[in-house]
Amino acid sequence: MIRSLLWFILVLYPFTSVANVYPLPEKGSRLVGEIQRHIVQKGEYFQTIAKDYDIGILELMAANPGVDPFLPKQGTLLIIPTEMLLPDVPREGVVINLPELRLYYFPKGKQKVYVFPVGIGRIGRETPIMITKVKSRIPNPTWTPPASIRKEHLEERGEVLPSVVQPGPDNPLGKFAIQLAYGTGSYLIHGTNQNFGIGMRVSSGCIRLSPDNIEWLFNNIKRGEKVTIINQVVKTSSEPSGRKIIEVHSPLSKTKVEQVQVVNWSSKNLKFMSQFDIDISTADEAIMLKNGLPVDVGLFR
Structure with a gap:
């Protein structure tokens, strides 16, 4: 009761x-x-x-x-x-699995994981797969929109973006930004000034967190910590308890790069299914539904 x-x-x-x-x-x-x-x-x-x-x-x-x-x-x-x-990568620092729209943070020396919903790059401005590290932590960041975004903003909205947006309520980066050591360093994990886009594919390539979550991560992550961004559509696990589990998410899009990644994962799934006693019909249903929920696919004898 x-x-x-x-x-x-x-x-x-x-x-x-x-x-x-x-x-x-x-x-x-x-x-x-x-x-x-x-x-x-x-x-x-x-x-x-x-x-x-x-x-x-x-x-x-x-x-x-x-x-x-x-x-x-x-x-x-x-x-x-x-x-x-958990994604099938080392449990270090930040791990972002793009199809899940989730960020995992594994703090060093602590037996726990923090999981955050994130916004990622939209089609045409995809968030790249990478293994990198935190380059810097920037409080009250300014935003310097590249020429391509300023041009796009003008064409779609008829508004002229300034070349530099100062910190404040109009800054789409919010109050905190974590710069990644990738390429020109233009990729960020940052906050937002809007209650929109978290857990969606809407950004220009950066990783977007809610204001509360980015503040927590900003205050806890350290310069030099590892950041791994992956594209694992399907996750599988043979658990110590004997459970055989599959978790399937929707692929991001139909670009050639992402199709190759899905095929690679499909090959791994076939190996998983051939190694264990798997209920193929249940696994096929999970792959078809793509609901992101862990599903037991083991045959119990």
């Missing part, structure tokens, strides 16, 4: 904090978190719900297909995708 009451309270009044924090799983495991559920209340819509749980709006939509994100029906039970497989 008490347990049911606590669940009901948590569903109606979710706990809000900066990032979702999980203890690192045992050796050989990649599964963290657990699925939560939320009953839609009057006046709520996906953007407000996603903000309450600190997840991205697109991942909330993927986990709840068929529900209107702008006018979800009061009383609808939603799946909150706060269970996930």
Whole structure:
């Protein structure tokens, strides 16, 4: 009775904090978190719900297909995708998996991972895959839009962007920026001055966090820490418990580069399925749905 009451309270009044924090799983495991559920209340819509749980709006939509994100029906039970497989890369510094629209931060010496929803580059201005490091931390950054963005802004909106945007409420970088040591150093992990674009593909190539999340990350990350940006559409895991899990996200787009990356992952998936007793029909359904949720695909004997 008490347990049911606590669940009901948590569903109606979710706990809000900066990032979702999980203890690192045992050796050989990649599964963290657990699925939560939320009953839609009057006046709520996906953007407000996603903000309450600190997840991205697109991942909330993927986990709840068929529900209107702008006018979800009061009383609808939603799946909150706060269970996930960690990406298949070293657990160091920042790891950003583009199809997930998630940033993972593994602080050195701590057995935990912080997970943030992020906005990434839109089609035509894709966020590049890279292994790099934090070059600098910039409080109250100025924004120097390149000529291509100024031209695009003028053509689409009929407005002239200044060559330099000073810190303040009109600066789209927000109050904090983390510069990456990549190329000319023009790629940033930064905040925003708008309540839009977190968990979506809308930026000009940089990584966008909510104001609270970028402030936390800015205050905790150090210069020189590793930053890994990957494109893992499908994640798989053979857990120490015996569970065989697959997690599938929607590919970013149909560019040639991204198609090659999907094919490479498909080859790895075939290897995973051939090594273990896998329920092929369940795995095929997960690949077709692409809802971003971990799915058990092991055959139990």
